[in-house]
Amino acid sequence: MSLxxxxxxxxxxxxxxxxIVAQNVVNDxxxxxxxxxxxxxxxxxxxxxxxxxxxxxxxDYAIAGKAAxxxxxxFGWLAMVTVFIFYSQQEKxxxxxxxxxxxxxxxxxxLLLYTLIFHFYDRNSAKYEx
Amino acid sequence: xxxxxxxxxxxYNLTQEELASKVGVRRETIVFLEQNxxxxxxxxxxxxxxxxxxxxxxLFSFS
Numbered sequence: 001m002s003l004x005x006x007x008x009x010x011x012x013x014x015x016x017x018x019x020i021v022a023q024n025v026v027n028d029x030x031x032x033x034x035x036x037x038x039x040x041x042x043x044x045x046x047x048x049x050x051x052x053x054x055x056x057x058x059x060d061y062a063i064a065g066k067a068a069x070x071x072x073x074x075f076g077w078l079a080m081v082t083v084f085i086f087y088s089q090q091e092k093x094x095x096x097x098x099x100x101x102x103x104x105x106x107x108x109x110x111l112l113l114y115t116l117i118f119h120f121y122d123r124n125s126a127k128y129e130x
Numbered sequence: 131x132x133x134x135x136x137x138x139x140x141x142y143n144l145t146q147e148e149l150a151s152k153v154g155v156r157r158e159t160i161v162f163l164e165q166n167x168x169x170x171x172x173x174x175x176x177x178x179x180x181x182x183x184x185x186x187x188x189l190f191s192f193s
Contacts, residue, residue: 057155058171059162 003053010047013040072114079107133190136164138182153177 001009017040021033048055086100139149139160146160153174162168163178170178172186179186 054150054154054156057159058174059155059159059168 001047001050001052003051003055006047006051006055010044013044016040068114072110076107076111079103083107131169131190131192132166133163134184135160135178135182135189138184138189139164142182144181149178149181152181 017036020036024030024032024036083100083104086096086103090097090100135149139146144152146157146164150157150160154177155174159168159170159174163170175186175190179189182189
């Protein structure tokens with residue numbers, strides 16, 4: 001399979017998944033979307049393994065690393081500000097407090113996960129370098 | 131950091147696609163390398179130098 005065919009297959013799969021998920025969510029059906037997303041991931045993983053050309057190289061990994069770091073930093077700051085705003089405004093709307101707490105825990109989980117993965121690669125960088 | 135990749139690739143009648151395939155990267159990476167917009171890993175620099183039959187030291191120059 002060529003890279004061009006893989007990219008086309010990826011777009012077709014994304015459109016099909018979006019259609020099926022949207023249709024089922026509207027109908028309050030949540031099991032089918034999970035199965036469809038999992039199946040689509042497996043199909044794309046299989047198709048990617050069949051591509052003979054290079055799909056991702058060291059430059060992509062370098063860019064992905066920088067993008068991930070910047071995303072985490074921006075999201076962390078934005079989430080922190082949002083949490084403070086929502087928490088300070090909880091008297092105006094009772095829904096603000098749970099949203100703020102959920103966002104705060106989600107941000108902590110993301111930062112914890114990032115730190116764990118960072119330390120994993122930091123200790124094993126020679127083994128896992130691509 | 132500057133390099134002679136484009137000149138040597140042309141000398142050996144290699145396309146960017148062919149060089150990319152030989153060293154196991156995407157064509158875009160070769161484009162960025164030739165434009166001195168990407169600093170390659172030591173492994174990639176070694177692989178490119180090997181394909182272009184030159185030493186890494188001669189292929190890349192620091193200014």
